[in-house]
Amino acid sequence: MDIKRSLVLLCSSYGSFLLGQEKAVDTIYIFDNQMNKVKLFHPVRTINPKDVEKNSTNLSELLRYQSSIYIKENGRGAVSSPSFRGTTAQQTAFVWNGININSSFLGQGDVNNIPLFGYDQIEVKAGGGSVVYGSGAVGGSIHLNNILDFNRGFKASVFSEAASFDTYNNFAQASFSNDKLSVKVSGSYVTSQNDYKVPEFVVGNTGFNNVNGRYYNTSVNIGASYKIADQQTISWQNQIFDASQHYPIFEDNGNRTKYKAQTLRSLIAWDIQKNNLSNSLKAAYTEDNFQYFSSLNLPKASGAEGKNYIFKNDFNYFITPKININAIGEFQVNKGEGYESGIGSISRNVGSLAGLIRYFATKDLRFEAGIKKDFVENISSPLLYSFSGKWNALRWYHVGANFSRNFRFPSFNDLYWQPGGNLDLLPETSTNIDMDHEFSFGDFKITLSPYYMDIKNLINWLPTPLGYWAPFNTARVESYGFESQVTWNKKLGKHSVKLDAGYTYSKSVNKDTQLQRMYVPLHKAVGNIEYGYSFLSVYAQGLFNGLTYTTTDQQRSTAIDPYFILNTGISAAIFKKYTLGFKVNNVTNTVYQTVSLYPMPKRNYSVYATINF
Template sequence: MTIKHHFSTALLFCFLLSFAQEKAIDTIYIFDNQLKNSKKFHKIETLNQEDLLKNTTNLSEVLRFQSPVYIKENGRGMVSSPSFRGTTAQQTAFVWNGININSVFLGQGDVNNLNLLGYDQLEVKSGGGSIIYGSGAIGGTIHLNNELSFNKGFHSTLFLEGGSYNTFNSFLKTSYSDDKLSVKVSGNVVKSDNDYEVPEKNYANLNGEYDNRTFNLGAAYKIDSQNRLYWQTQIYDGEQHYPTSEFGTKTKYLSNTFRSLLAWDFNSKKINNSFKVAYLQDDFQYFDNISQPKSSGGSGETYLAKNDFNYFLNNHWAFNLISEYHFDKGEGYQSGITDVSRNAGSVAGLLRWNPTQKFNFEAGVKKDFVEEIVTPILYSFSGKMNVTDWYSFALNVSKNFRYPSFNDLYWQPGGNLDLKPEVSHQAELGNNFKYGNFKLNLTPYYMKIKDMIRWLPTSNGYWSPVNTNNVESYGLESQLDFEKEFGTQKTKLSLGYVYTHSTDTDTDRFLMYVPQHKIFGNATYKYRFAEIFVQGLYNGLTYTTSDETLRDAINPYFVMNAGLNLTFFKNYQIGFKVNNIFDEIYETTAYYPLPKRNYSANLLINF
């Protein structure tokens, strides 16, 4: 499925909705209602549109500079995967409006195939979440949220950006809402020749161009005071050309995604219930020679139904029952995967107790039922205590898992039908301090993963997945935040430090692509119509081989960005940004350097 033929029509529709007066906001609806409960016990990084617009290159850049996640990117805009707390991309769940959207083939998501500006809000949660978000929610979850507002009238946003390497980025979002109906439409196009060079590494990013498009349509309707209907649809069409050497064969990757979600919410004094049905489609094609027919590919589909029932026994006790069923099917091309399918379901119960304003407790248990796979019983316990006005702590203990993907099971040659799910046990203690306008979070954690799935070479000459690794990871996530307004001035500061010790317990060696140290910081100062911001990122030594070879490791690096935004006539903003100010030579994946100093300018209009 592609959106190129419909994109002009969609943008025209956006413009037609953009001329009227605004009203006061009534309510804002976010599809992922469980995330609100998680914020009581977990440190969750919330990034809104103004934060996302500071790193508009791609989602990888946002996560790299504004979250504790390590991003492994095969060159700017190319294949990109996250690492939470020393885990891999397959232990990370991507959650779109409350629905797990990891690939049924790979069991993971590609960060750069999720267009950044297709979402109203991005939230990053470290730690396990399989009770709510299912398979893969071991290291952490990345939440891609869309919002719908009521009683706001018409509102539109237009964003245009041009940058180095012939990069063009455009985004248009428009919405209309009254007290009964809410509609929002948005479209995003980002393309680049991406032909940067790093002479010091004898590297030229040849054949690195990309062209990605996203279209979103959301609607909500209030039936009466207790019942509401919500709908969200997203279409993504992406093309990435993979970098090659001067004499290498040019390759490319095409990805087409369709997601649609319908929700019915019922809310009364004693009962809150949210029923969702969704359809997800993911098609991809790989060309090992762009002038020849595709060499591999696949098409995956998911049909999903999920019900989230909450019953409030009284002001202190609440019971939450979550049931889910999904049917996955896939068909590969040149992979040996002909036509496979899988039925899966789960039932989870959570009990919440809030005896006083100073104490919150939650306990959950879950059982998954996956066709032809034996799954464990999962649990979670969370408690938060407000000790004083300036200090609180939260303890979280959980058991989480990931079951094998279609590739793990059915790829030929090599698929292994005897694989067991990966299982993790973890605990963390979040310490929260407040003093004036300062907030400090210190979260030490411990995690152990059993039966991690790894693809290893066999005596027959091909690779096959086996349950081999046991991984132990412990460390510290910390973040200091400061925000203050005084008169016409506003300042905001965020500084994070992450320590990660993640090893294979069989070899006692560090896992690949897991830096022990990461420091990231963002500072913004605004005076009247002018805003300046700076970003910094330090990454420590990162091993790229399982034997900790130093000559192959990625050396520590420090990268800094800065930008200036000027606002005119209240609704018009012009921005300028310099990426990698100090011309640092760095890479997040071996042999794929990221760009040196580069520039961009943008225009933002709200009307």
């Protein structure tokens, strides 16, 4: 996408898209062409590669300390899932370059089986987004974006980190671009023995020892974009990921198990960009395979292979300088085959049509309305809609409001797992209302975002009289609260200070019992402060997590107690090409859990180096 043209510059001084003006800036191609439109109406938190260096263990750690999402991790590096505004992991959409990549089997993304490295931006959007990003975008969405720029010549970088518990993180990236061609290649290798100990956390008669906690993963990313004409671009993005996780055990002589996962994602896009219209045609292939080993030395005990073929077209047109229409059509073929799960060879066709209209009334006032219908084979899907408005009421005060209906259709496991799969399941639906109040005072900015969600037909797996578990549409959930964010950036000569802090209150109750739902902390607060002087930079990072219930009956005895974690680090830039850094995580040596019975590491250290070419 050409940011010299209208749809990337977005808003002119009149609140509309720039239709005739051009600006002498570099050209870039963004694979998720909808994200710039989303930002017109919704706050989106952006995490850049420099931020990743502070929390480079895995994607779980990054999101835990740099977003409002609650991350449930079965011990460091193991199974991990997000809870967004009190919703389930299945109600958070992972979006890779504009394509929803939630597992067809689980209906969610396993955070630690998604690579941390290889993206140019990681963006977090709170609130419903099913009209644009499909099934699962109920509580929010996590966007993994790649960008290709032109006329930048050759650039390369290497990041290498050694940390406690025999942990090594390595990432290398190289890119080349001229006025016609842009190519970027990157790769990462992460490995850890992960043999941390928490002697204060007693399991049986001894302290916790993370026996059999080893993990490793590798990823390769390749991206290319070529301008076939002044207003047309052909682009390709490809990601290959391979991972292995050994599941922790509580006794040295316990049964040692492991889980292996492989993913392939490949996306081809043809973009046409003119002054008053644009069209993006995408074809994608994604593959998700996994194997579970009930013993390290035995063949796999269960597994599955999933393949998805995706075709998507996004057409955008300005009827007038103030009225913009957007039509999105998508068709998918989801195929899967299970092993020792009762799931045979299955296939499902999924299609959707969405339309959005945006009206830029003045330079300070704009509106958007959207409607979408999904066509899911053998499932009756609801009509989805969204309404948004943004008003820059005063120079220092902006307000936005959003109302939407969102959904999640049942996963392959929900429908076909044997015994237990339920072919009569209905999609989960939600009604979302939220507001955003933004206050700006010089370098100081505050955002307050109250929200409300009413979720129906929640899918729960419950025990049956026949002795197995099965999914049912059982619960109605009411979730409400607010998110807040404070940022402050100040630069004075060689001194610079950056503050980024947020607090979230999440009340999420089962309407039948009026009890708080499992693994939804009422309170979460995160804060990052960084001070820089000349070539030195020092940061401190804090996380407070409130009382978290781990059972549906809200038992205090089994709840996770509140905890506070403090991280800190220092880095030095040498000759502008080299960076050396040292980090201390969990400075206060706090004993804490994110999932019951699986403590996280106490104080640990890392040293890293970055080289830019």
